[in-house]
Amino acid sequence: MSRLVRFNTRIGFKAVHEVSDSRVGDYGHMLVWGxxxxxxxxxxxxxxxxxxxxxxFRN
Structure with a gap:
């Protein structure tokens, strides 16, 4: 797990989908999400x- 994923998980985000270039179905995700x-x-x-x-906030 990358450092950025660990950090975002700690602050409250949840992993939804792992996009990799090994699956044909992920090519659409790669085009949309970069x-x-x-x-x-x-x-x-x-x-x-x-x-x-x-x-x-402090004034």
């Missing part, structure tokens, strides 16, 4: 609730 790698999704509202308390 290459091989891991597609990850997250619910933005949940991430905001989880992380907003960590980042407070």
């Amino acid at each position: 290459g091989i790698g891991t597609r990850m999704d997250a619910i933005v509202e949940e991430l905001l609730i989880k992380w907003c308390t960590r980042f407070k």
